[in-house]
Amino acid sequence: MMEKKCSEILRRGHAEKRRSVIDAAAVVFCREGFAGANIDLIAAEAGVSRQTIYNHHGDKDKLFATVLRDIIERMNVRAFAILDTFPNQPDDLEADLVAFALRFNKNCIWGQEGKLVRKMLVAEGERYPELFEMWRKEGPGKIESALAARLARLAHSGYLDIDDPDVAARQFMALNDAELNLPSTFGKSLSDEEVLVAVRRAVRTFLRAFGRPAGSPLAAAATQEA
Known part of the structure; x- marks a missing residue:
């Protein structure tokens, strides 16, 4: 029993030390x-020895x-x-x-980790x-594939007119980031109102490209079902 407890403490200490090194790096x-x-x-x-880093992670690369x-x-x-909150049956698309x-x-x-990875990749x-x-x-590729599946369901339900869901997903992500990328990358702080205005414009542009006309039969049917 004592050996098991000691082993658990050692594993926990190892994991915490590894986490502290990654965060510090x-x-x-x-x-x-x-x-x-x-x-x-x-x-x-990280508050550890350099040998600890070599033991856990190898060299700098x-x-x-x-x-x-x-x-x-x-x-x-x-x-x-967040993708789990995607509006599969929207009241107002x-x-x-x-x-x-x-x-x-x-x-x-534009969360903390998103900003960090962008800065690292730019550099x-x-x-x-x-x-x-x-x-x-592993990042955008997986997310865009998951978003494409959700957009395809909206198209199947009559809300959107999409030939290629993968292209539509990339367009949605690109438009959503278009006005925010440059100022945020170079350190400008955007107000909530500025972000909202940019996102509204992005969604409206997306819907001009992929939305069904309001009077079309499929759009009308989707509205009635919602």
């Missing part, structure tokens, strides 16, 4: 860039990849939770999509194209 990589970061800085930030994967995994958990897009922006794209994407490709497939 994310802070240092973001602050210093890859070139300016080093194991000693990360060890000091491997640690950078681990940090990026960890951030993507956490972002995906949050993104799929435009208003419901705007509300969904705002939730997604706030909690995923190091050219140096590590394989990491950029991993982010694209």
Whole structure:
């Protein structure tokens, strides 16, 4: 019994130490860039020895990849939770999509982790194209596929006119980010009203491209069912 308890304490301590190193490395990589970061800085930030970092994560390159994967995994958990709130049977399609897009922006794209991964990719994407490709497939790629399935259901129900749900999902994500990307990337703080106006314009543009005309039979049937 005592051995089991000690083993559990050791595992918990190992996990907590690993978590502290990853969090500290994310802070240092973001602050210093890859070139300016080093194991000693990360060890000091985490409050561990440099040998602990080598034992848990290997060299700086491997640690950078681990940090990026960890951030993507956490972002995906949050993104799929928001996707669960997608309006499958909207009362007001435009208003419901705007509300969904705002939730997604706030909690995923421009949340703390979203800003962090963008900064890291802007700084190091050219140096590590394989990491950029991993982010694209494991992050936006998975999210866009899940969004495409939800948009396809809206089309099947008569709310949208979509030939290719994957293209529609990429367009929705791109429009949702279009007006916010540049100012946010360069540190401008946007007010809630500015974000709302940008998202409304994005959703309206999306619906001009993919929405069914109000008088069409399928649109009328969808409205009646809702």
